[in-house]
Amino acid sequence: MSAPQPTSHNPQPTSHNPQPTLGILGGGQLAQMLALAALPLGVRVTVLEPDPQAPARLCAEHLAAPYTDPQGLARLAGCDAVTLEFENVPLPALAALDGRVPLRPGPGVLARSKHRAREKEALRAAGVGTAPFVTIEEAADLTGALARVGGQGLLKTSELGYDGKGQARVNTDADLGAAWAALGRVPCVLEGLVAFEREVSLAVARTAAGQVAFGPLVENVHRQGILRTSVCRAAPQDTGGRARELARAVAEGWGLEGLLTLEFFELPGGELLVNEVAPRVHNSGHLTQDGGGVSQFEAQVRAVLGLALRDWSPLLPCAMVNVVGVAGPDGQPLHPDWAAIDALPGTRVHLYHKDWRAGRKLGHVNLVAPDEATLHARLRQLEALIP
Amino acid sequence: MSAPQPTSHNPQPTSHNPQPTLGILGGGQLAQMLALAALPLGVRVTVLEPDPQAPARLCAEHLAAPYTDPQGLARLAGCDAVTLEFENVPLPALAALDGRVPLRPGPGVLARSKHRAREKEALRAAGVGTAPFVTIEEAADLTGALARVGGQGLLKTSELGYDGKGQARVNTDADLGAAWAALGRVPCVLEGLVAFEREVSLAVARTAAGQVAFGPLVENVHRQGILRTSVCRAAPQDTGGRARELARAVAEGWGLEGLLTLEFFELPGGELLVNEVAPRVHNSGHLTQDGGGVSQFEAQVRAVLGLALRDWSPLLPCAMVNVVGVAGPDGQPLHPDWAAIDALPGTRVHLYHKDWRAGRKLGHVNLVAPDEATLHARLRQLEALIP
Numbered sequence: 001m002s003a004p005q006p007t008s009h010n011p012q013p014t015s016h017n018p019q020p021t022l023g024i025l026g027g028g029q030l031a032q033m034l035a036l037a038a039l040p041l042g043v044r045v046t047v048l049e050p051d052p053q054a055p056a057r058l059c060a061e062h063l064a065a066p067y068t069d070p071q072g073l074a075r076l077a078g079c080d081a082v083t084l085e086f087e088n089v090p091l092p093a094l095a096a097l098d099g100r101v102p103l104r105p106g107p108g109v110l111a112r113s114k115h116r117a118r119e120k121e122a123l124r125a126a127g128v129g130t131a132p133f134v135t136i137e138e139a140a141d142l143t144g145a146l147a148r149v150g151g152q153g154l155l156k157t158s159e160l161g162y163d164g165k166g167q168a169r170v171n172t173d174a175d176l177g178a179a180w181a182a183l184g185r186v187p188c189v190l191e192g193l194v195a196f197e198r199e200v201s202l203a204v205a206r207t208a209a210g211q212v213a214f215g216p217l218v219e220n221v222h223r224q225g226i227l228r229t230s231v232c233r234a235a236p237q238d239t240g241g242r243a244r245e246l247a248r249a250v251a252e253g254w255g256l257e258g259l260l261t262l263e264f265f266e267l268p269g270g271e272l273l274v275n276e277v278a279p280r281v282h283n284s285g286h287l288t289q290d291g292g293g294v295s296q297f298e299a300q301v302r303a304v305l306g307l308a309l310r311d312w313s314p315l316l317p318c319a320m321v322n323v324v325g326v327a328g329p330d331g332q333p334l335h336p337d338w339a340a341i342d343a344l345p346g347t348r349v350h351l352y353h354k355d356w357r358a359g360r361k362l363g364h365v366n367l368v369a370p371d372e373a374t375l376h377a378r379l380r381q382l383e384a385l386i387p
Numbered sequence: 388m389s390a391p392q393p394t395s396h397n398p399q400p401t402s403h404n405p406q407p408t409l410g411i412l413g414g415g416q417l418a419q420m421l422a423l424a425a426l427p428l429g430v431r432v433t434v435l436e437p438d439p440q441a442p443a444r445l446c447a448e449h450l451a452a453p454y455t456d457p458q459g460l461a462r463l464a465g466c467d468a469v470t471l472e473f474e475n476v477p478l479p480a481l482a483a484l485d486g487r488v489p490l491r492p493g494p495g496v497l498a499r500s501k502h503r504a505r506e507k508e509a510l511r512a513a514g515v516g517t518a519p520f521v522t523i524e525e526a527a528d529l530t531g532a533l534a535r536v537g538g539q540g541l542l543k544t545s546e547l548g549y550d551g552k553g554q555a556r557v558n559t560d561a562d563l564g565a566a567w568a569a570l571g572r573v574p575c576v577l578e579g580l581v582a583f584e585r586e587v588s589l590a591v592a593r594t595a596a597g598q599v600a601f602g603p604l605v606e607n608v609h610r611q612g613i614l615r616t617s618v619c620r621a622a623p624q625d626t627g628g629r630a631r632e633l634a635r636a637v638a639e640g641w642g643l644e645g646l647l648t649l650e651f652f653e654l655p656g657g658e659l660l661v662n663e664v665a666p667r668v669h670n671s672g673h674l675t676q677d678g679g680g681v682s683q684f685e686a687q688v689r690a691v692l693g694l695a696l697r698d699w700s701p702l703l704p705c706a707m708v709n710v711v712g713v714a715g716p717d718g719q720p721l722h723p724d725w726a727a728i729d730a731l732p733g734t735r736v737h738l739y740h741k742d743w744r745a746g747r748k749l750g751h752v753n754l755v756a757p758d759e760a761t762l763h764a765r766l767r768q769l770e771a772l773i774p
Contacts, residue, residue: 059426292678292703292755315703316703351428353406368679370702
C-alpha cells in the first residue's frame with residue numbers, strides 16, 4: 001500500500017457524517033454482489049438499471065429506468081459516489097453525472113477501457129506491454145495488417161465486445177476481409193496471436209487520495225470465450241510481484257479512482273502482456289468472496305467511497321467454476337449436479353436469480369480448501385459436476 | 388452427519404420446482420444476515436416485522452406489520468418454509484401458521500426454549516445437564532429455594548429475558564424475596580450459581596428429513612450481561628466432541644427442524660451444563676461469516692428449507708467482538724476507532740444500519756488470521772479499539 005493516510009468510514013450516522021450512500025450504474029450480478037458487500041459496511045446502495053428483473057433489485061434500491069434517465073441520474077447524483085458494473089456507460093449518462101457526484105472510475109479511465117485501440121495505446125503509454133495490434137477503421141487498413149501482427153490474429157470490434165462476442169480468429173488475408181465484413185465493418189482491432197503459457201488476472205484499487213491495494217493473482221481457464229475456472233494459489237508467485245507493478249503503473253498512470261482488473265497473457269519466459277482491462281470487479285475475482293478476508297466487491301466499494309483499503313488476497317487456497325447455461329443435444333438445460341456440489345466439502349454456491357438461457361452466466365461455485373493439494377483434487381471433482 | 392439422504396436445492400426455477408422462498412418472523416440484524424446468506428443460494432426472503440426501519444428491509448421483502456397481522460401471516464404462509472430470529476413468537480402467530488406452512492423450528496421447540504423452566508426440564512429429559520434450579524411461581528416457592536440450589540443464585544424471569552435483562556443475583560433469602568418483587572412476582576427460575584471455567588456455545592442444525600450438522604465450538608466472554616467477545620480456535624478440542632453429543636441429543640430429543648444454539652458452562656473437570664438454548668442463529672456464531680466455509684446463517688437457511696447440510700466449522704482461526712452502543716461520562720456516544728480497525732489485518736466490519744442507542748447491538752467486527760498466535764495478538768488489539 002502507498003503512504004497516504006487512509007480515510008475511514010464513519011458508519012454511525014451523525015448530522016455531520018450521514019451513512020454513506022453508493023450509486024451503481026447497472027443492476028446485474030456484479031451490482032448484486034457489490035450491494036451484498038456494501039451493506040455490512042453500513043453503506044446504502046441505489047442501482048440504476050432498466051431491467052425490472054435485475055439481480056441487484058433484491059438487495060439494493062432499484063431505479064428501474066434507462067441508464068440515461070434524467071430522474072434516475074439525478075437520484076444517483078445524490079449519492080456520495082457512483083460506480084458501475086459495466087464499461088459501456090452511455091455518454092449522456094457520463095455527462096449528466098459530471099461535476100455533480102464523483103464517478104469512480106471516471107470518464108478518463110472509461111474512455112480507455114471501453115475502446116480496445118485506445119486501451120492498448122494507453123497501456124503502452126503507461127509502460128505496460130500488450131500483444132501486437134493494428135487498428136482497422138477503413139478497408140485500406142486491412143492491407144498488410146495480418147503480416148504486421150505476425151501472420152495470425154484475432155479481429156475484435158473496438159467497442160461492445162465481451163465473453164468472446166464480437167471477435168473472430170483470422171489466419172489469412174482473405175479471412176481478415178471476410179471477418180471484418182461479418183463484424184459489419186465497424187472499427188476493429190486486429191491483435192496478433194500470442195503463444196501464452198497461461199492467462200492470469202489481477203485487480204488493483206485506488207482511492208481518490210491515492211491509496212493503492214491489490215487483489216490476488218488468479219489463473220484463468222476459458223471455454224468458448226467465457227471464463228470457466230479461476231484458481232488462486234496460496235503460495236506467493238514470482239509473477240504476482242510483476243503483475244502488481246504493472247497494475248500500479250496503470251492505476252497511477254490513468255489516475256484510477258475505484259477498481260480495475262487486468263487480464264494478462266503470461267509468456268513462456270514469464271513476461272506479462274495485458275490482454276484486456278475491465279474498470280470494475282471481474283468474474284475472475286469472485287473467488288475472493290470465500291477464501292477468508294476482504295472480497296473484490298468490498299474492495300471496490302471501499303475504493304469508490306474513499307474508505308481505507310487493504311490488499312485482498314485470500315488467506316486460503318480457493319477456486320471458482322462458473323455456472324453458465326448449457327443446453328443438451330435436445331436443447332433442454334443441462335443443470336449442475338447440485339446434490340453432489342452440496343456434498344463436496346468447501347463448495348460455496350452463488351446464484352444470481354436469473355432465468356436460464358443458453359450461454360448466460362447464472363451463478364458460480366467457489367471452492368475453498370485448507371491446502372493446495374486438497375483444493376486441486378476437489379476442483380477436478382467440482383468441474384465434473386458443472387456442465 | 389447422519390445417514391439420511393440429503394435433499395438438495397434446485398436453484399433453477401422450473402414449473403415443478405420454483406425458486407425456494409423463505410419467510411422470517413422478525414426483521415432485525417439476525418434476519419438481515421439470514422437474508423444476506425439466503426440470496427446467493429437462490430432463495431428469496433420475506434420478513435414480517437413491524438419496525439419500519441428494521442435492518443432486514445435492506446435485503447429482503449419487508450412486510451411492515453405486527454407479527455400477528457393476518458395478511459402478513461398469510462404472505463408468510465405462502466413461502467416454502469418459515470423461520471424466526473427471536474424465540475418469543477406470539478401464540479396467535481404460531482396458531483395462524485399452523486398447518487399452512489412448515490414453521491422451523493416448530494411450536495414444540497419454541498414452547499421449550501421461550502420458557503426457562505420448561506427448557507431446563509426438557510434438557511434434562513434429553514439427558515443434558517443444567518445448573519440446579521427451582522421454579523418460583525408463588526410466594527411459597529421462595530421458602531428454602533436458595534438452599535436447594537446451593538446458597539447463591541440467579542433469579543431469572545421464565546419468559547422474555549435476554550442480554551442480562553430480567554434477572555438478578557441473589558445471595559440471601561432476603562435478596563431473593565426482594566428480587567422477585569422487583570421482577571414483578573412473575574414466574575421465575577432460581578438457578579444455582581455454577582463455578583464454571585468458561586462459557587462456550589455450539590449450534591446444531593437438523594432438517595425435517597433428519598440430517599444433522601454442527602457449528603464450531605465457540606468460547607464466549609460476556610460484559611454486563613451482553614456478549615463481548617467470541618473466539619473459535621482451529622484446533623479440535625476434547626470439549627467439542629462432548630458438546631456435539633449433547634447438541635445432537637437435544638436436536639433429536641426435541642425433534643428439531645431448523646437450527647438451535649446451546650450455551651454451555653464448562654466446569655473445571657470438563658463437564659458441560661447447558662445454560663440456555665436459542666432456537667436460531669446466535670450472536671456467538673457470527674464469526675462463522677468470515678472464517679472460510681459455510682456460515683451459521685447459511686446453515687439455518689439450509690436446515691429450514693431442507694437443503695443439504697454440512698458441518699460449518701471455519702477453516703481459519705477466527706473471533707468476533709460486538710459493537711454495542713456505549714456512552715461516555717457526558718452521555719455522548721463512544722465510537723469504535725474505525726480507522727484503526729480498518730488498518731488491522733483480518734478485520735471484517737458488519738454493521739446493522741441501526742441508530743445508536745446506549746446498550747444496543749449496532750454491529751460486530753469479525754477477525755480472521757492465518758494461525759492462532761496471530762489471531763490472539765490481533766484480538767487484543769481489536770478489543771482495545773472497541774469501547
